[in-house]
Amino acid sequence: MLKILEDVAISAGKAILEVYHAGPNVTLKQDASPVTEADERAEAIILAGLAKAFPDIPVIAEESVAAGRIPSVEGGRFFLVDPLDGTKEFINKRDDFTVNIALIENGTPVAGIVYAPAKGVAWAGEKDNVEKLLVDENFAVTSRTRIGCRMPSSDLxxxxxxxxxxxxxxxxxxxxxxxxxxxxxxxxxxxxxxxxxxxxxxxxxxxxxxxxxxxxxxxxxxxxxxxxxxxxxxxxxxxxxxxxxxxxxxxxxxxxxxx
The missing domain is CATH 3.40.190.80 (D-Maltodextrin-Binding Protein; domain 2)
Structure with a gap:
């Protein structure tokens, strides 16, 4: 599953960067939070990719929820998607924005990817396996490094x-x-x-x-x-x-x- 999420996230990130370099058009949602063409294009790519690979798993995605499209998650297994987390950073030309896709099972996030396209880096994990990925300008993964949380010290x-x-x-x-x-x-x-x-x-x-x-x-x-x-x-x-x-x-x- 993680490889599919990786491919979908990178495809969405490519679309986001196209808008980022061209200059986004910004509108406001009903809650006054900003939304751009990049949010909408990325979400469409992610929804299509997940529907093709996992047609039976519902998806809760930020822009779809804002538009009132909210599938039932009572089955306990669903995806959570933020196509562009950090829209304000994106608009202000800071590179801290990310693509977020996670699989939830019975209330617990069991697999996920965070892709920062402007930084060329992603983090992907499921079960006890988590990797940091470097992604080049052609959107190819050039390296994978296993990572993990460090042990705490007295100086947190x-x-x-x-x-x-x-x-x-x-x-x-x-x-x-x-x-x-x-x-x-x-x-x-x-x-x-x-x-x-x-x-x-x-x-x-x-x-x-x-x-x-x-x-x-x-x-x-x-x-x-x-x-x-x-x-x-x-x-x-x-x-x-x-x-x-x-x-x-x-x-x-x-x-x-x-x-």
Whole structure:
């Protein structure tokens, strides 16, 4: 499965970069968040690729949900897709945007790929196998390196969002005695923890499941775990929530190895 997700993500990334270099046209969705032609073209490519390879697995994709196209996930197995995570970075010509595809089984992300086309790098993982891929200008994979979360030390490093820091995040860092932080956009934060460049990614702001599932899948395959504020494994497929919309996330902590 992972090879198919890899091919689909790279094809979507190619379309994104075509728009990136030409200059995107930006519109606003009903929630005032930006969307570009790149989001829409990438999602169409991903949906077509997944439908061809896995016709019986439903797909929850960001732009489709915004348009009201929401299949049932009651069977417990479905894909979560964010065709362009980090649209604001994309619009501002920063290269921290990613393509995210994840497979969810019974609430758990079991396979996923995060592809950063402007950086020429991807992270893909399932079960206990996770690799960092280098992708050249012809969209060919030129190298694969096995990665994994590092063992914790007394001097932890956190990774945080460039645009979504919060007092809760600062309080968490203080409580844990974390003085070293790295800042990066989109789902790349999960990948830094997965490859051992950081130890923890705390998020005390609202996200959607398609924002986090692929990075979470990579992290778990690398030996880490994402948990809610009660310390329980973070779950996906959250519908009929009393206090928020379907597929909305609560706060979470993404940890590398815990010892």
């Amino acid at each position: 490093t956190a990774v945080a969002s460039r645009s979504h820091n919060s007092p809760e995040t600062e309080a968490f860092l203080t409580e844990k005695g974390i003085k070293s932080t790295k800042s990066v956009g989109s789902s790349l934060k999960f990948c830094l923890v997965a490859e051992g460049d950081a130890d923890v990614y705390p998020r005390f702001g609202r996200t959607m499941e398609w924002d986090t599932a692929a990075g979470d899948a990579v992290l778990r395959a690398a030996g880490g775990m994402t948990v809610d504020l009660d310390g329980k494994p973070f779950r996906y497929g959250k519908t009929k929530q009393a206090t928020d919309s379907d597929f909305a996330n609560g706060h979470f902590i993404a940890w590398g190895r815990r010892g």
